[in-house]
Amino acid sequence: MECDTLHAISPIDGRYWGKTQGLGTYFSEFALINYRLMVEVEYFAALCELGLPQLADFPQERMGELRALYLGFDDANARLVKAIEQQTNHDVKAVEYYLKERMDELGLGKWREFVHFGLTSQDINNTAFPSMLKAAVHALYYPHLQALLDRLLACAQDWAEIPMLGRTHGQPASPTRLGKEILVFASRIQVQLTLLQRIPISAKFGGATGNFNAHHVAYPEVDWPAFADHFVGVKLGLERSRVTTQIDNYDNLGAIFDAMRRINIILIDFCRDIWTYISLEYFRQAVIPGEVGSSAMPHKVNPIDFENAEGNLGVANALFAHLGEKLPISRLQRDLTDSTVIRNIGVPLAHTEMAFASILKGLGRISVNQEVIHADLERHWVVVAEGIQTILRREGVPDAYELLKDLTRRDVPPRQKEFEEFIAQLPVSAEVKRELRAITPFTYTGVKI
Structure with missing residues (x-):
């Protein structure tokens, strides 16, 4: 039966589906199949542009029909791929066979053997996953983090002139300004965001052990590394890792996850400080009619948005840490351990996205209690x-x-x-x-x- 939010194992696809479903466009099984198909089609198109004699008579005006296969990909198409996978027990091969079958239907079967020509599965996976990540961070992660950063900067400006008791080791210390303390977090995030955006999104494309063995033996006159650089860099908009084994080195991908984890650490620090300020009554919490703070204590209004964010950031960071530590390690020229791990890259991003939303919601529900802040200074x-x-x-x-x-x-x-x-x-x-x-x-x- 179709999985719904009541029967999903993961809270991302269950309780929180309404908050995370946007990521499904980039990290679902459907999305992965679609991105793999995109790479296969674009690789075939690049081979046609290369001038190989066996592809010289391919009708270029029909390339749009092949691109339509991934541009118009739908659930029914995805189920066909999954049905093929039931026979092949190999997900990437299923995409290859699906594309060949569609070429037969389009009357383009003469050139079908140049689908997946000379490639290994990781040439598809290690371009599809980076493409998915790139699309997601530009469509969702960066805009949402920037919105949060802008809100922090606005709070820092609004509260810039409010003097506040400082606390070091939990004890009274030199006074500061409330706005400046918010600015500390905004500044830290901005520094780490700048570093994150400088990390290239890398991809691997070089055959079974990274040497273009099959490509070179078939067409030794072609400069395959140059072809791959152009295909990955220009056609896919990624940066090719030129010296690899069968799989990408994943070092840049690990750096991306480590950078995201550092940003989350800063936000955990922020949530804990705001939580503490709320407990000191430096902030008032809005009372929302109909909402319940405690099942036993009717008076309670709890800082649940900041607590929820802290929890989600912790889960995200546990996964980011594993991704950053595990993916760059693979036995000899390749083992399969990365395959199941890399499928989870959308999970920590989902928890992070929920945290961004919770922090923004929480900030919208608090107001400064200057009387309490003033009284604390007076004491x-x-x-x-x-x-x-x-x-x-x-x-x-x-x-x-x-x-x-x-x-x-x-x-x-x-x-x-x-x-x-x-x-x-x-x-x-x-x-x-x-x-x-x-x-x-x-x-x-x-x-x-």
């Missing part, structure tokens, strides 16, 4: 001690650090009144005292970053 005048002792050092006051240490490490921390009394008895000029009195938890926020 912690001790954080100005750093600034005061630094000015005293500048003025040559002996043991400035120790003076402030004695003032601030008390059972009852000093507040504004105690600091004013302390400043009044200091052996410094009236001008310096005015400078010291101007330091408050609300003004001691450093330079604008």
Whole structure:
């Protein structure tokens, strides 16, 4: 029977299908078959352009009919390929046979033996999967990450003038600005996104062991590496790995997954910080009529969007880590372990996409609680001690650090009144005292970053 969202094993295809189905265009079994068919057809077209004598009489005006096979590929066509696979027990060979059968039906069977000519399955897989990934990241991943980045930058700007108590080791520290702390994450993401976008999306195309053995023995006069460079680079828009075994080296693919994992790590850090700020009541959470926060405690409004994002980012990173570690390793000229692993590249992207959406949703449900942030600063005048002792050092006051240490490490921390009394008895000029009195938890926020 057809799998539906109630019977799917994976939550991606079940509970979260409505949020992830866009990725099915790029990473489903249907998509994989379609991309393989695209590579087979375009490779045949490239051979026809090469000037091989056996293909000289192929009617070029009919090439559009072959391209229509993958451009108009539908579920019924995919089922035909799967039916062939039941006989071949080989998924790539099934695509080859399907294309040959369609060529027979189109009256183009004379040239059918140049389908998959000289190729190994990995010449198809290691161009199809990178093509799928390239299409997905440009259509979905990059735009959605950019939307999240833009939102963070907007929050950073909106909250740029809000002073906030800093915390290091969980304890009160030098004040900062709320907007600047959001900008930290936006800046980190931007750096890693730039690095990610610089990584080439590589593909392998070179025959059974990467040496064009079959191609060269059939047509030794052809510069097959140059042909492959043009086919992969110009026709498919990928970068060919020129020195390989039967499969791609996967080093660049691993680098892509590692870069995506680093971005996710930054977002996990962000989610945990926002979660903490919510628990400190620095942010108010919107109350949505009809929604339930707890099955037992009616009052609860939980930061579920940030928690959901953190969970999905963790799952994604576990898979990204395995992909990055496993794919570049293959015994001798090739083993099959990459085959089942690489089919999963859409899974961590799906969890990542869900996390992006959850973070954006969560940001839309919070508002700054400036009263609480202000009150927290008012309770912690001790954080100005750093600034005061630094000015005293500048003025040559002996043991400035120790003076402030004695003032601030008390059972009852000093507040504004105690600091004013302390400043009044200091052996410094009236001008310096005015400078010291101007330091408050609300003004001691450093330079604008």
